[in-house]
Amino acid sequence: xxxxxxxxxxxxxxxxxxxxxxxxxxxxxxxxxxxxxxxxxxxxxxxxxxxxxxxxxxxxxxxxxxxxxxxxxxxxxxxxxxxxxxxxxxxxxxxxxxxxxxxxxxxxxxxxxxxxxxxxxxxxxxxxxxxxxxxxxxxxxxxxxxxxxxxxxxxxxxxxxxxxxxxxxxxxxxxxxxxxxxxxxxxxxxxxxxxxxxxxxxxxxxxxxxxxxxxxxxxxxxxxxxxxxxxxxxxxxxxxxxxxxxxxxxxxxxxxxxxxxxxxxxxxxxxxxxxxxxxxxxxxxxxxxxxxxxxxxxxxxxxxxxxxxxxxxxxxxxxxxxxxxxxxxxxxxxxxxxxxxxxxxxxxxxx
Amino acid sequence: xxxxxxxxxxxxxxxxxxxxxxxxxxxxxxxxxxxxxxxxxxxxxxxxxxxxxxxxxxxxxxxxxxxxxxxxxxxxxxxxxxxxxxxxxxxxxxxxxxxxxxxxxxxxxxxxxxxxxxxxxxxxxxxxxxxxxxxxxxxxxxxxxxxxxxxxxxxxxxxxxxxxxxxxxxxxxxxxxxxxxxxxxxxxxxxxxxxxxxxxxxxxxxxxxxxxxxxxxxxxxxxxxxxxxxxxxxxxxxxxxxxxxxxxxxxxxxxxxxxxxxxxxxxxxxxxxxxxxxxxxxxxxxxxxxxxxxxxxxxxxxxxxxxxxxxxxxxxxxxxxxxxxxxxxxxxxxxxxxxxxxxxxxxxxxxxxxxx
Numbered sequence: 001x002x003x004x005x006x007x008x009x010x011x012x013x014x015x016x017x018x019x020x021x022x023x024x025x026x027x028x029x030x031x032x033x034x035x036x037x038x039x040x041x042x043x044x045x046x047x048x049x050x051x052x053x054x055x056x057x058x059x060x061x062x063x064x065x066x067x068x069x070x071x072x073x074x075x076x077x078x079x080x081x082x083x084x085x086x087x088x089x090x091x092x093x094x095x096x097x098x099x100x101x102x103x104x105x106x107x108x109x110x111x112x113x114x115x116x117x118x119x120x121x122x123x124x125x126x127x128x129x130x131x132x133x134x135x136x137x138x139x140x141x142x143x144x145x146x147x148x149x150x151x152x153x154x155x156x157x158x159x160x161x162x163x164x165x166x167x168x169x170x171x172x173x174x175x176x177x178x179x180x181x182x183x184x185x186x187x188x189x190x191x192x193x194x195x196x197x198x199x200x201x202x203x204x205x206x207x208x209x210x211x212x213x214x215x216x217x218x219x220x221x222x223x224x225x226x227x228x229x230x231x232x233x234x235x236x237x238x239x240x241x242x243x244x245x246x247x248x249x250x251x252x253x254x255x256x257x258x259x260x261x262x263x264x265x266x267x268x269x270x271x272x273x274x275x276x277x278x279x280x281x282x283x284x285x286x287x288x289x290x291x292x293x294x295x296x297x298x299x300x301x302x303x304x305x306x307x308x309x310x311x312x313x314x315x316x317x318x319x320x321x322x323x324x325x326x327x328x329x330x331x332x333x334x335x336x337x338x339x340x341x342x343x344x345x346x347x348x349x350x351x
Numbered sequence: 352x353x354x355x356x357x358x359x360x361x362x363x364x365x366x367x368x369x370x371x372x373x374x375x376x377x378x379x380x381x382x383x384x385x386x387x388x389x390x391x392x393x394x395x396x397x398x399x400x401x402x403x404x405x406x407x408x409x410x411x412x413x414x415x416x417x418x419x420x421x422x423x424x425x426x427x428x429x430x431x432x433x434x435x436x437x438x439x440x441x442x443x444x445x446x447x448x449x450x451x452x453x454x455x456x457x458x459x460x461x462x463x464x465x466x467x468x469x470x471x472x473x474x475x476x477x478x479x480x481x482x483x484x485x486x487x488x489x490x491x492x493x494x495x496x497x498x499x500x501x502x503x504x505x506x507x508x509x510x511x512x513x514x515x516x517x518x519x520x521x522x523x524x525x526x527x528x529x530x531x532x533x534x535x536x537x538x539x540x541x542x543x544x545x546x547x548x549x550x551x552x553x554x555x556x557x558x559x560x561x562x563x564x565x566x567x568x569x570x571x572x573x574x575x576x577x578x579x580x581x582x583x584x585x586x587x588x589x590x591x592x593x594x595x596x597x598x599x600x601x602x603x604x605x606x607x608x609x610x611x612x613x614x615x616x617x618x619x620x621x622x623x624x625x626x627x628x629x630x631x632x633x634x635x636x637x638x639x640x641x642x643x644x645x646x647x648x649x650x651x652x653x654x655x656x657x658x659x660x661x662x663x664x665x666x667x668x669x670x671x672x673x674x675x676x677x678x679x680x681x682x683x684x685x686x687x688x689x690x691x692x693x694x695x696x697x698x699x700x701x702x703x704x705x706x707x
Contacts, residue, residue, distance in 0.1 A: 016640035020706060050457040059453040118511060159537030159568075163471035174475065222482075252445060303454040309411050309441035 027326040029275035030287035037294040040318045044301040051301045056183040061186055062174060062251065064296040066091070066244040066260065068189050068289065069273075070267045072196040073237040076273050079200070080129065080212045081280025086182040088183070088263035089149035092256075093247030096153040099162030099255030109169060116242045121150060124238020128231035138234075146264065146334050153257035162255040173250035185247060193204055205229070213280030269316065270295055273323035276319040280286045282327075295319065355629045359394070375454065390535040396673065398657035402433035403456055406649070407465040409492065410443040415598055415645055416466070418706055419491070423466065423649025430675055431657050433461075443536070443571075445472035456480035466491035470540045473696070474498040477558035484660045490540045490652035496685045500659055500666040503642045503652040508541070508695045512548035514641050514693045515620060519592045520558055522618035527560020528591030531583050533604055533621075543585040543595050569600045576603035585614055588636075595621035598707065601640060606629035624707020625696055632701050639697040643690055648704060651677055651690055 039172040045052035070087045077084050094116045106112055123145070177184045200206040211219040212226050220226045249255045274291035276283030295316065302312055352505050402532055402562035408416035414519035420437045438455070440447030442551045445468040453476055455463050465540050468494060469471050487499040496502070519530055532549070534542045546566060553561055569576025576599055584590055594610075601621030606615050609631055619637045624645075630693070631637045645650050654674035664670035664687040673679050680688050696704065 011391055050454075053457065055453075059450070061458070063450055103500055148466060154537070159543065161469060161471060161538060171476065248446075251475070252449065252469070254445065254472040256445075256469065256472075258444070258536075258538060260446070262442070300450070300454065303438075303451065304457060306436070306438065309439060313441060 008056045009293075017199045018344050020209050022175070025145065029330050030284050030290065032276060032326070032330070033294055035292040037265075037297060039050065039292055040301060042292065044297070044304075045293040046213060048305045049300055050304045052276070056300065056304075058176065058181040058183065059301050060296045062183055063259075063300070065183070065185055065189055065291050066248055066263065067266050067270055067296070068292045069192065069247070070237070070241050070263070070289050071292055072192055072285070073233065073240050074267050074271050075274070075276055075285055076196065076200060077208050077230075077237055078232050078268075078278065079280055079283050080233065080278045081216065082230060083142065083176075083268070083278075084127060084138065084234060085264050085268070086123070086127060086145035086149055086238050087237060087267060088260045089125055089146045089153065090120055090238055090241040091245040091260035091263060092153040093123065093149045094120055095249045095255040095259040096108075096157035096244040096257045098249050099160075102165065102255070103162055106298045110248075113246050114211060119240050120242020120245070121235050122236040127238070128234030130229040130232045132195050134350050150257070153200055153259075154175055157255065159257075163253055164203070164251065165253060170253040177273070184244060188243075193285065193289060209233075210281055212283070213277075215281075235275040266295070267319045269323070273319055275323075275327050277327065280325065291323070298319045354643040381437070385629045395658060396663050397661070398431040398433075398663070399661040400432040400652075401658055402428075402431075402461045402660050403436070403459070404428050404433050404462045404464060404653060404656050404660075405436040405438060405450055405458075406652075407439050407448065407455065407463055408437070409439070409448070409466045409468050411437070411439045411441055412577060413443075413677065414707060416491075419649035420673060421650075422706070423651075424645035424647075424653040424658045426646075427650045427653035427675055428626075428657070431654075433657060434651075435458075442678040443468050445469035449476040450474055452476040452480055453671075456483045456485055459535040460485055461597055461660045462486045462488060463528050464488045464490060464652050465494075467494045467540065468492070469538065469628070482646075486656065487661060488652055488656045490648055492539065498687060501655050501664070501682065502687045503650045503655050503683070504687050504689045505645075506691065508544045508548045509688055510692050511545050511622070511641075512552045513592050514695065515545075515596060516549055516552040516561075518535050518556060518620040518639050518641065518695065519594050519609050519618060522620055523561065523592040527558075527562070529562050529564045529566040529587055529589050531567065531587060531590060531593065533576060533583065533593055533595040533597075533600045534568050537568045539571075539597075539648070542596060544616075549594070561592075569595075569597070571597055571599045573599055573603050574602040577607050578607040580604040584611075584617065590617055592618040592620070595619070595623075597621070601637075602627040602631075605636050609634055609636040609637060622693070623696075625701050625704040626707040627630065628696065628707075632698050639653065639695055641695045643693055647677060648690055650675065651680065651688065653686055655680075 041052065050056055071224055074087065076085060097119055098112050101112060101115060109171060127142055127145055130136050153201045172184050173185065176182055200209065208219065208229060209225045211224055213228065217228050248259050270292045271288050272278060273295065274283065274288030276288060302315065354524055406420040408420060425435045445449065447467050449472065451480055452463065452473060456479060461478060465487065474495055477494060481487055488501045488503060489499045490503040491505060493502045511563055532546055534546060550563065553560065566582060567579040567583055569579045580593065580603060583593065593604055595604050601623040604619055605628060608617060608619055615635050620640050622642050623640045624642060628637060628640055651674050658664045658672035664672050664682060666682060668682055668684050670682040672681055682688055
């Protein structure tokens with residue numbers, strides 16, 4: 001698998017020179033997702049009452065914020081060929097811890113947030129240690145911590161819901177940017193997206209992540225600190241999940257141990273639909289952000305069209321399958337197109 | 352360079368999070384005041400035609416809510432010529448319910464009739480819906496009072512607790528012994544309130560021989576409840592009785608007991624439906640159980656919704672409205688309307704009922 005990928009990468013520039021630019025753009029999965037999003041909005045606005053209203057976007061964005069947040073570091077993790085399924089449980093445990101601290105008399109908001117973020121980072125570091133120090137597969141480790149962290153959340157807060165936060169905290173969390181309907185918290189997501197985007201697409205670390213995903217061994221031989229990089233990715237994912245937990249607690253004005261139950265599936269769905277390869281080494285942040293928006297918009301639009309909940313889960317499931325099949329299909333088509341072109345003699349000798 | 356790279360990553364994340372932190376603590380606008388829920392005062396007392404009334408249960412595909420909404424609420428809404436709908440999430444989570452509240456508020460539904468998955472988490476969305484012009488009736492499971500106009504209570508918690516403890520005491524017999532509770536989810540507002548009230552009831556001298564030793568949660572899932580029932584008996588060999596105040600839990604427990612050596616030795620009561628419990632009442636697993644009629648609950652909630660949207664009532668204590676075949680109801684303290692006392696089913700009467 002790996003040597004082929006190397007050849008594939010080397011061959012890329014040639015195909016891009018030879019095919020018309022419009023075909024290249026269209027053939028990219030990220031563009032397909034963005035187009036699908038535009039299509040859903042256009043068709044939805046024309047046919048479904050309420051889609052496209054300012055309030056529609058407000059609700060879509062509010063629902064998408066936690067998914068978008070966690071999807072950012074998750075994209076990086078999946079690109080390295082790993083996965084973190086414990087993110088929703090990290091949200092739940094963070095919520096529980098915040099609730100317990102609040103009940104214990106910690107009333108400083110910055111302190112609560114700080115403790116939550118540190119807790120999230122620690123939970124991520126635990127995943128990181130298991131994966132990098134003990135060399136265990138992240139799928140197994142994080143299925144374990146998915147259960148463990150959720151269990152701890154119930155230990156911390158039990159069956160209670162802590163909901164007596166100051167009203168100003170809870171309303172401020174979902175307050176719109178003055179003069180708009182857009183929740184201000186989306187700015188936090190935007191800044192983080194920018195940071196993660198630059199990190200992934202414009203720095204040596206980003207290139208290292210792709211290299212690790214394509215072939216971790218080769219990456220290690222070429223001087224990349226594979227394990228250390230992966231460790232910090234898990235830490236970052238934990239901390240960002242905790243931030244999502246802070247948002248969740250105040251958005252719903254309710255800290256409960258079962259907060260965000262099952263959210264990891266929405267996050268992974270968005271990452272895969274965004275064109276990130278589950279096998280690592282491939283993907284772009286733009287596609288993931290577009291996929292978060294697409295899933296949220298589609299879901300809300302179908303809800304407004306009175307599509308029952310069962311059918312909605314079928315739609316999400318189908319999209320997920322498409323997202324795994326789709327990019328592969330696009331690649332196969334590209335491959336075929338390329339093979340039709342005569343191969344220059346020089347590259348043939350290189351092979 | 353390696354070290355530099357990873358540090359840079361960590362620093363970038365830290366910087367971003369710090370930014371989120373400062374942004375959190377500053378900002379922003381004050382909340383909108385909740386819209387006044389005042390009605391226009393409808394002297395004639397007739398419900399307007401053409402009202403859009405949508406039921407939002409804890410989750411769809413739940414037999415209990417299918418009856419309350421489709422056999423009760425729908426019948427009532429059709430009686431006063433409104434438009435009935437039922438919608439909701441397939442899993443019983445508060446955040447999923449919020450999404451549906453938002454949708455209903457966008458659809459300009461006249462009244463949202465909701466059974467809340469979390470009394471606090473749905474409040475923000477309900478308040479936003481009220482501001483947009485919707486009325487809110489809660490049924491089965493309430494929210495904080497300020498988030499809705501009226502709560503249609505199936506029975507007072509007190510009534511349920513008294514009924515359940517009386518039934519288990521009768522079933523266990525005069526010698527008393529250890530009892531346990533098998534509840535729904537650990538977060539269910541109503542379940543937890545009832546359990547607290549049962550503890551209060553158990554503290555009374557006439558129940559001094561009953562000792563509550565455990566509370567377990569079957570999450571309103573049949574298989575989990577079945578396993579929890581099994582676990583209870585393994586853990587407490589001297590257990591004399593189980594109370595399961597949830598329809599899923601009591602049926603699963605009955606199924607376990609009736610197929611085990613504990614049948615007839617460990618007493619069972621709870622809140623169950625006649626169709627699910629009939630066989631177990633007849634084979635002696637369960638002497639008696641209780642419930643209200645869920646169809647009546649939905650029916651009353653729909654009439655309360657219609658009366659509210661027509662300005663007949665506003666949710667004030669003392670407001671009166673007519674609820675079709677159920678007769679006249681009066682709004683009590685905190686905007687509560689109580690359906691009535693729980694109804695006890697036993698071998699003598701269970702065949703007269705056909706629901707669940």
